[in-house]
Amino acid sequence: MSALMASAGLVNTLLTAGGFAANNAKMPQEEGVLIEALERRLAQRYATLPRKQIAVAIQHAYARFDGARVRDFVPLLVERRAEEELTSLSTPHGDESMG
Secondary structure, three states, X not given: OOHHHHHHXXXXXXXXXXXXXXXXXXXXXHHHHHHHHHHHHHHHHOOOOOHHHHHHHHHHHHHOOOOOOOOOOHHHHXXXXXXXXXXXXXXXXXXXXXX
Protein backbone atom coordinates (compact mmCIF):
# COMPACT_ATOMS: atom_id res chain seq x y z
CA MET A 1 0.00 0.00 0.00
CA SER A 2 1.44 3.34 -0.99
CA ALA A 3 1.90 6.14 1.52
CA LEU A 4 -0.63 8.22 -0.40
CA MET A 5 -3.26 5.48 -0.20
CA ALA A 6 -2.56 4.97 3.51
CA SER A 7 -2.86 8.70 4.09
CA ALA A 8 -6.14 8.83 2.15
CA GLY A 9 -7.50 5.96 4.25
CA LEU A 10 -6.54 7.75 7.44
CA VAL A 11 -8.15 10.97 6.26
CA ASN A 12 -11.41 9.16 5.44
CA THR A 13 -11.35 7.65 8.93
CA LEU A 14 -10.69 11.07 10.45
CA LEU A 15 -13.58 12.68 8.65
CA THR A 16 -16.12 9.96 9.39
CA ALA A 17 -15.20 9.29 13.00
CA GLY A 18 -14.76 12.64 14.69
CA GLY A 19 -11.44 14.06 13.51
CA PHE A 20 -7.76 13.41 14.06
CA ALA A 21 -7.72 13.71 17.85
CA ALA A 22 -10.69 11.38 18.31
CA ASN A 23 -8.86 8.65 16.39
CA ASN A 24 -5.49 8.88 18.11
CA ALA A 25 -5.56 6.65 21.19
CA LYS A 26 -2.01 7.63 22.19
CA MET A 27 -2.89 11.32 22.40
CA PRO A 28 -3.25 12.65 25.96
CA GLN A 29 -6.84 13.72 26.67
CA GLU A 30 -6.08 17.41 27.30
CA GLU A 31 -3.97 17.55 24.15
CA GLY A 32 -6.80 15.91 22.20
CA VAL A 33 -9.29 18.55 23.32
CA LEU A 34 -6.94 21.31 22.15
CA ILE A 35 -6.27 19.62 18.80
CA GLU A 36 -10.01 19.15 18.21
CA ALA A 37 -10.55 22.87 18.90
CA LEU A 38 -7.68 23.65 16.53
CA GLU A 39 -9.28 21.52 13.83
CA ARG A 40 -12.54 23.46 14.14
CA ARG A 41 -10.73 26.84 14.06
CA LEU A 42 -8.71 25.93 11.00
CA ALA A 43 -11.81 24.63 9.21
CA GLN A 44 -13.42 28.05 9.73
CA ARG A 45 -10.30 30.04 8.88
CA TYR A 46 -9.57 28.02 5.73
CA ALA A 47 -13.16 27.40 4.66
CA THR A 48 -12.15 27.44 0.98
CA LEU A 49 -9.99 24.34 1.46
CA PRO A 50 -11.43 20.83 1.64
CA ARG A 51 -11.82 19.49 5.17
CA LYS A 52 -9.60 16.54 4.17
CA GLN A 53 -6.73 18.92 3.47
CA ILE A 54 -7.08 20.48 6.90
CA ALA A 55 -7.08 17.06 8.58
CA VAL A 56 -3.97 16.03 6.65
CA ALA A 57 -2.15 19.27 7.55
CA ILE A 58 -2.88 18.65 11.24
CA GLN A 59 -1.81 15.01 10.92
CA HIS A 60 1.50 16.00 9.28
CA ALA A 61 2.17 18.69 11.86
CA TYR A 62 1.31 16.41 14.79
CA ALA A 63 3.54 13.62 13.46
CA ARG A 64 6.57 15.93 13.71
CA PHE A 65 6.17 16.02 17.50
CA ASP A 66 5.28 12.35 18.02
CA GLY A 67 8.35 11.58 20.11
CA ALA A 68 8.44 14.83 22.07
CA ARG A 69 8.82 14.21 25.78
CA VAL A 70 7.63 17.65 26.80
CA ARG A 71 4.07 17.92 25.47
CA ASP A 72 3.03 21.31 26.89
CA PHE A 73 3.46 23.24 23.65
CA VAL A 74 2.61 20.52 21.12
CA PRO A 75 -0.87 21.91 20.28
CA LEU A 76 0.57 25.39 19.70
CA LEU A 77 3.38 24.03 17.54
CA VAL A 78 0.94 21.87 15.58
CA GLU A 79 -1.23 24.93 14.97
CA ARG A 80 1.71 26.95 13.64
CA ARG A 81 2.91 24.17 11.32
CA ALA A 82 -0.57 23.35 10.05
CA GLU A 83 -1.28 27.04 9.41
CA GLU A 84 1.95 27.38 7.43
CA GLU A 85 0.97 24.43 5.25
CA LEU A 86 -2.62 25.59 4.78
CA THR A 87 -1.58 29.18 4.04
CA SER A 88 0.80 27.98 1.35
CA LEU A 89 -2.02 25.91 -0.17
CA SER A 90 -4.54 28.75 -0.11
CA THR A 91 -2.21 31.54 -1.32
CA PRO A 92 -1.89 31.81 -5.10
CA HIS A 93 1.67 31.11 -6.21
CA GLY A 94 3.52 34.27 -7.07
CA ASP A 95 1.46 36.42 -4.71
CA GLU A 96 4.07 38.75 -3.23
CA SER A 97 1.59 40.72 -1.10
CA MET A 98 2.10 38.43 1.90
CA GLY A 99 5.29 40.08 2.91
